[in-house]
Amino acid sequence: MKRYCFDLDGTVYRGKTGIPTAVAFIKQLQQAGNEPFYITNNSSKTREQLQEALRQIGIEAPLSHIYSSALSTASYVAQHFKKVRVIGSEGIWTALASQGVEVCEDQDVDALVMGIDRMITYEKLAEASLVVQRGAQLIGTNQDIRFPTETGFVPGNGSFVNLIANVAGVEPIYIGKPSPVMLEMIANEHGLHREELVMVGDNYDTDIMCGLRYGCTTVHVDTGVTPTAAVLTKEQKPDYIIADLSQLNINE
Ligand SMILES: [Mg+2]
Numbered sequence: 001m002k003r004y005c006f007d008l009d010g011t012v013y014r015g016k017t018g019i020p021t022a023v024a025f026i027k028q029l030q031q032a033g034n035e036p037f038y039i040t041n042n043s044s045k046t047r048e049q050l051q052e053a054l055r056q057i058g059i060e061a062p063l064s065h066i067y068s069s070a071l072s073t074a075s076y077v078a079q080h081f082k083k084v085r086v087i088g089s090e091g092i093w094t095a096l097a098s099q100g101v102e103v104c105e106d107q108d109v110d111a112l113v114m115g116i117d118r119m120i121t122y123e124k125l126a127e128a129s130l131v132v133q134r135g136a137q138l139i140g141t142n143q144d145i146r147f148p149t150e151t152g153f154v155p156g157n158g159s160f161v162n163l164i165a166n167v168a169g170v171e172p173i174y175i176g177k178p179s180p181v182m183l184e185m186i187a188n189e190h191g192l193h194r195e196e197l198v199m200v201g202d203n204y205d206t207d208i209m210c211g212l213r214y215g216c217t218t219v220h221v222d223t224g225v226t227p228t229a230a231v232l233t234k235e236q237k238p239d240y241i242i243a244d245l246s247q248l249n250i251n252e
Contacts, residue, residue, distance in 0.1 A: 001034060002217065003192055005183065007201035008040040008050070010224020015150040018057030019223050025245035026059055032250060035065055037186050039199075041142035041176035041206060043070035043115030043157065044089035064189075069141040069176030070095040070115060072185060076175050077101055077139065081110040085131055087124055087160075088115030092141055108134060114164065114172075115141040116157040125163060132168040142176030144206060148224050177201075178209035183216065200245070204231050208238045221245060 006012050012022045029036050038061060040050065047066050054061045070088075074095035077084060083102045086093060092115035096103055112131050117124070132138045144156035158174075165172050175181055183197060197216040201207020202224025208231070211218035218238035222228040231241055242248060 001196070002198050003034065003190075003196050004029060004036040004198050004200060005039045005186060006036055007177075007199075007203065007207045007224075008038055008053075009042060010148045010202035011200060011207070011221055012038070012059070013053070013057050014148055014224070016053075016056060017150055018059075019244070021244040021246040022221070022223070023058055025248065025250065028250045030060075034250070035062065037065045037067065037190075039067045039177070039182050039186070041069045041144050041157075042147075043068060043073065043092045043095075043141035043176070044118070045070075045091045046094045047071070049091070067182045067186060068095075069182070072181045073113060073115070073139065073141045073175040074099040074101065075185075076181070077111060077113055081137070083109045084111045084113050085109045085128070085136065086113045086115075087117050087120070087128055088113065088141070089117055091115065107131060109136050111137040111139050112164070113139045113141070114157060114161050117160075120160060125160065128164050129167040132164055132170055138165060138168065138170050138172040140172050140174045140176075142206070143172075143174040144176075144203070146225070148202075153225075177203075177206040178213060180210055180214035183210060183214040202226060204234060204238075211238070212236055219248065 047063050050066050070091035078099035140161035143158035145158045146153040147156045161172050194216045199211030200219040204226040208218050219240040220231050220238040222243050
């Protein structure tokens with residue numbers, strides 16, 4: 001049985017609106033006893049908040065099946081760094097605290113961890129640039145430049161991490177997709193093998209690359225960031241290129 005891992009923004013919902021073909025496909029899987037996984041680069045929400053966002057579009061998801069870049073960034077940071085500064089929202093702050101990482105406002109820290117912060121200001125960006133110039137490793141929860149909403153694209157975390165990297169002249173480390181870290185966590189924690197996993201996403205550079213790097217089956221849906229025409233020009237193509245999930249059979 002194939003186990004599905006769905007990206008969220010642009011794959012399962014746009015803003016607060018569910019994508020009907022995705023919601024229907026997920027319900028079919030659940031009715032067949034095949035509980036899917038959710039894997040998002042969004043670091044702003046906690047697991048509980050992501051669960052609530054799914055509930056709002058009619059999907060009941062167990063917490064243990066929801067993975068975010070905040071969770072995987074926190075476990076990476078806990079393994080490699082002691083004292084960090086953070087720009088981000090509740091998701092990343094909660095995840096770092098649960099891993100016991102010391103978060104402070106000092107000038108001298110081991111790392112600057114950046115997730116999406118919708119209250120970002122010039123002052124925060126300037127301060128972060130200075131901290132990184134003093135030697136803190138720049139870590140981004142994810143490198144998404146933009147993400148889709150009901151009304152169009154808005155800046156993603158990668159846009160702000162790039163800004164700091166350019167000012168400080170450093171290379172950031174990114175944890176979210178296309179890094180295969182989150183798929184590895186799913187496989188490890190649920191006792192699954194890569195041959196069983198299917199990564200479904202709208203963004204070629206993050207979702208599809210993540211699946212390709214990890215070595216599992218990949219499905220691109222044309223409901224979000226990367227249009228099908230752009231996917232067809234790529235050298236490494238996903239296993240399935242579909243308009244939406246009504247074209248996929250749950251038994252495939
Ligand atoms: Mg997406």
